[in-house]
Amino acid sequence: MARYGAEHKLETRRRIITAASRRLKQDGIDGSGIAAVMSDASLTNGAFYAHFGSKDDLVANVVADQLEQQRVAISALPADRDSLEGYIRGYLSTEHRDNPPDGCPTAALLSEIGRCADVVKDAYSAGAQSIVQEIAAHLPTLASDAVRMQAAWGLFSILVTSLQLSRAIADPEVSAEVLDAGINNALRVLDTLN
Template sequence: MVRYTKEHKQVTRQRIIEKSGQRFKQDGIDGSGISTLMSDAGLTNGAFYAHFASKDDLVAHVMADQLRTQIAAYGTLRPGRAGLEDLIREYLSPAHRDHPGTGCPSAALLDEIGRCEDQTKQAYTDGARNILDEIAARLSPENPQSARGKAIGLYTMMVGTLQLSRALSDRKFADEVLEQGIENGLALMR
């Protein structure tokens, strides 16, 4: 029997989380079985339970990781409101719409997260709070709490706009929804 180091186990676990995040956003949580998730990570089904107690446990870890990664990416944006404008334009872009597997977990999975167990809802809630805090801090650096309502409005508008655009079969209409979402987002920033 081969014994792996603790570091190897952590690297393998992180690979499962990252690959599962992509698969969940592409095919949905319910549409992604353990065998597919493990195959994506280059592992056998039997290795799953060495890393996670259940699929729900994996989903909670994936949500936490996905939202942490999303927030970390905000750090690469220009400071303040300029970076927030960049975020709105990038988030509501055809490229983001057309590649859900590499995009925002909220737009891809929100309906399913609402039906998940408490552990996943808590991981999502913590991540969503951090995203809203980041947006509020960009809207009002001197008093982020004063911009919390505006941050909630902006984030929910962005997520809903992206979801609607993804659901439309008419490409021109879907692009129009994104363009109007950008205008609405920029107006909310004022």
Template sequence: MVRYAKEHKHETRRRIIATAGRRLKRNGIDGSGVATLMKDAGLTNGTFYAYFASKDELVATAVADQMRAQHENIVAQTAPGRAGLEQMIRWYFSTEQRDSVEDGCPNAALLDEIARSPDPTRQAYTDGALVLVDGFAARLAPHDPPSARLRSLSLLGMLAGTLQLSRALTDRQLADDLLEQGIRNALALLDADEHN
């Protein structure tokens, strides 16, 4: 029997996590079975347990990975201060972001299912959400980020909820108008914070 190098096993695990994250956002947690998740990674169902003890472990790991990636690719890449928040808001409420579920935000794609998931998945989400929120807070109140944490959490809720609703609407014009209103609402929240 040939033993794979540790790097190969690590790379295979990363591939499973990445493809699972995309599938979970597209089909949901309940709509994504182990066989489908492994097929997406180009592996057999039988190899799953060499990498994860259960589907719940994979889901928690994939959620953590998706939240980390969102922070690294979006929040950490934007400008400091209000300009960075505005940049994030405009990206988040873009039609491209809305229409690209599997490549988009894990919050808007999975939030309702995460709320019904086991504690490890909910904790993975919570940890990731707090990293995002702290990134927002550092831009809202650079000299006192803890003071802006709850407002930043509200901003995250506004972003995710508006995007979820926009994705659910069958009327494309109404969905587009909702994204535009979402931008105005989020910017008004930022402006209100500046005047407090």
């Protein structure tokens, strides 16, 4: 009986995390069972426990992975106002609003993460803080570190809550108004630092 190598195990783990990230953001943590995730990854349920100790372990890994991808995307932006504005406009776009499985894990899962096991909350806390630190690093250096961190938390909060609210509003016109208001409020925060 042939054993799979370490590279195959890592590839399989990546497949599970990728499938789980889409499923969790689409159906929520409570609405996503292991069987559905493994089916999405084209794997058997039995393979799950070779990679994760529990569903909480999987969710923590998905959250950490997704937030790290978001941090890397922000890190790649040039450190100027135009780049941040472009990020804000992209985040608060109708395309992002209408595509939760490929979007921000915070906007899709935040209300559930607060009720999760500590392992999930710890993974989320570390990831969210790294994103906010990355946003702060892209803000004007004329402001103090404390002011930039406060502004970064404010921007992150505006983006997440505006996207969540826009997804909850049934009327497309009102939903678009929520996105526009979020953009305007985020840009006001940026303008206070110039």
